[in-house]
Amino acid sequence: MTGTQPAHPQIDTTRPHPARVYDWYLGGKDNYPVDEELGxxxxxxxxxxxxxxxxxxxFMQRATRHLARETGIRQFLDIGTGIPTEPNLHQIAQRVAPATRVVYVDNDPIVLAHAGALLRGTPEGATEYVQADAxxxxGILEQAGRVLDLDRPVALSLIALLHFIADEDGAHDxxxxxxxxxxxxxxxxxxxxxxxxxxxxxxxxxxxYTAQGVTLVARSRVELATFFTGLDLMDPGIVSVADWRTxxxxxESDIGPEPVSLYGAVGVKP
Known part of the structure; x- marks a missing residue:
């Protein structure tokens, strides 16, 4: 592993945790009754x-697959990794190109406890985990730069992260x-x-979520577009994650026609 991690991460099982609630939604087993209750x-x-x-x-899988196959990107930086759920990002990218280098980043002791599952990559590539705050x-760039060549293209993945960071807390910065x-x-x-x-x-x-002390922010399409200022949006632009490059x-199983309240998009730095 990269960076400094505590030997025995402390996990609070008395309060629900967003990563564990998400794990419960996905049918995972790395959650507790308090997480299931909130879910x-x-x-x-x-x-x-x-x-x-x-x-x-x-959406993450389709975007990763597309970038690995079509753009030739061989480096991925995934911030706000969450509890490992197969297939993980590195598995998708390294199936396309085994020499792909992937750095996962999270500051959550829940994720640290399961980080070993994130590090089972190909021998040709690199798969590392950085314990750091988004x-x-x-600090993330400094640590990731020990594994990734930041002078070459990198796919930066911020999947379901920014709604936990308000604008006033520095989301745009x-x-x-x-x-x-x-x-x-x-x-x-x-x-x-x-x-x-x-x-x-x-x-x-x-x-x-707010009642549990968790910041959660919903952004409009116009507000989300500001994060892509200066980037060229790939088709189909900013759409529901369910509709991006199906x-x-x-x-993938059928999720039905009902709305999915998450936007997704991919932008390219010119």
Missing amino acids: RQIAAIDDGAPRAARANRW RDPR LVGTLVDALAPGSCLVLSAMTADFEPENVRRGIDL DLAED
Whole structure:
């Protein structure tokens, strides 16, 4: 592993945790009754929440697959990694190009406890985990730069991360600092929650998370577009994650026609 990690990460099982709730939505086993309880409360308000989690995961897979196959990118920086759920990003990218180098970043002891699963990459490539806070982009770049060549294109993945960071807490500075440091030809892969499709359900879900002390921000399509300022959006632009390049889908089940309250997009640095 890269960076400094505590030998025995402390995990609080008395309060629900977003990463574990997400894991429960995906049918994982790395969650606790308190996480399931909150997940069920949210699903009772919005039965599309588990569908949205699956659609978001599939968006990441399609975007990674496309970048690895079509753009020739061989370096990925995934910030806000979350609990490992196969196939992980490195597995998708390294199936296309075994020499691909991947750095995962998270500051969560939950993820650290499972980081070993993230490091099972190909011998030809590199798969590393950095313990760092997303709000410290310069520190992330310093550590990631030990594995990635930042003078060559990198795919920066911020999947379901930014809705946990408010604008006043530096969301735009975070993205801007990271993108500015990357070489031309690099890509920003981003998904984030929106209330554009189901405003009342999303508001009630935010209230439940807020009651647990978790920041959660829904952004409009216009607001999300500001994170791509100066980048060239790939077709089809900023759309629901369920609708982004469905022609690239593999092993995805039908999630139905109902809205998915997450936008997804990929931008290229000229």
